[in-house]
Amino acid sequence: MGENGDKKGMAVKDYEKTESYMLSCMNDSAHDKEHVYRVLYYALEIAKQEPDVDYEILITSCLLHDIGRKEQFENPGLCHARVGGDKAYAFLVGAGWTQERALRVKQAVAAHRYRSDNPPESIEAKILFDADKLDVTGAVGIARTLLYKGKMGQPLYTLQSDGSVSDGTDDEEESFFREYRRKLEKLYSRFFTKRGEELAKERREAAAAFYRDMLEEVRTAYQGKELLKDVLGNN
Numbered sequence: 624m625g626e627n628g629d630k631k632g633m634a635v636k637d638y639e640k641t642e643s644y645m646l647s648c649m650n651d652s653a654h655d656k657e658h659v660y661r662v663l664y665y666a667l668e669i670a671k672q673e674p675d676v677d678y679e680i681l682i683t684s685c686l687l688h689d690i691g692r693k694e695q696f697e698n699p700g701l702c703h704a705r706v707g708g709d710k711a712y713a714f715l716v717g718a719g720w721t722q723e724r725a726l727r728v729k730q731a732v733a734a735h736r737y738r739s740d741n742p743p744e745s746i747e748a749k750i751l752f753d754a755d756k757l758d759v760t761g762a763v764g765i766a767r768t769l770l771y772k773g774k775m776g777q778p779l780y781t782l783q784s785d786g787s788v789s790d791g792t793d794d795e796e797e798s799f800f801r802e803y804r805r806k807l808e809k810l811y812s813r814f815f816t817k818r819g820e821e822l823a824k825e826r827r828e829a830a831a832a833f834y835r836d837m838l839e840e841v842r843t844a845y846q847g848k849e850l851l852k853d854v855l856g857n858n
Contacts, residue, residue: 662757707733760811
């Protein structure tokens with residue numbers, strides 16, 4: 624496992640061992656095992672158009688990229704990407720990987736986070752970054768963001784000082800609208816691979832339409848405040 628680095632693939636037994644370790648680390652509904660599998664499948668699609676991809680490094684990095692989530696959830700001061708990279712390295716060395724190849728996985732995992740100041744360098748790390756970001760685009764990205772915001776107890780939107788619904792642009796308080804304006808709609812310029820960027824652009828309008836429709840609906844709902852004033856004023 625991890626000794627020679629077969630660029631054509633990965634042994635089934637090694638995949639299953641890594642998958643089993645990944646599954647033992649997952650407990651977050653927004654970053655669950657299905658997210659991991661989607662990232663893996665996106666990565667394989669992207670890799671078809673990239674030369675010299677080491678598939679063992681790529682597949683292993685995809686499987687293990689979110690194994691540090693539990694630690695970050697318990698201690699928000701931690702970076703799950705860095706924690707996950709350390710855990711991945713320890714697991715792989717313990718499983719018989721050379722330190723050099725285990726380090727390549729560690730570096731890919733550590734560099735996959737959107738807000739990180741540690742950009743991906745290897746082609747496998749760039750593919751993982753793009754594949755992970757693809758799962759925050761489109762309808763799936765909206766659904767995952769709502770799941771995460773709900774788990775963290777954060778609101779869908781906030782109100783401005785005049786009582787109107789904020790679109791999230793200048794908000795300091797966390798909300799779904801704020802996350803959309805500050806992260807989700809800006810993702811599309813952050814891809815490293817051509818295929819990753821293409822796939823993201825195909826999904827962009829679905830997310831934008833959801834945000835626009837939701838903003839319009841809640842702002843329409845809040846017009847009822849004037850009706851309430853009229854009713855209360857008549858009694």
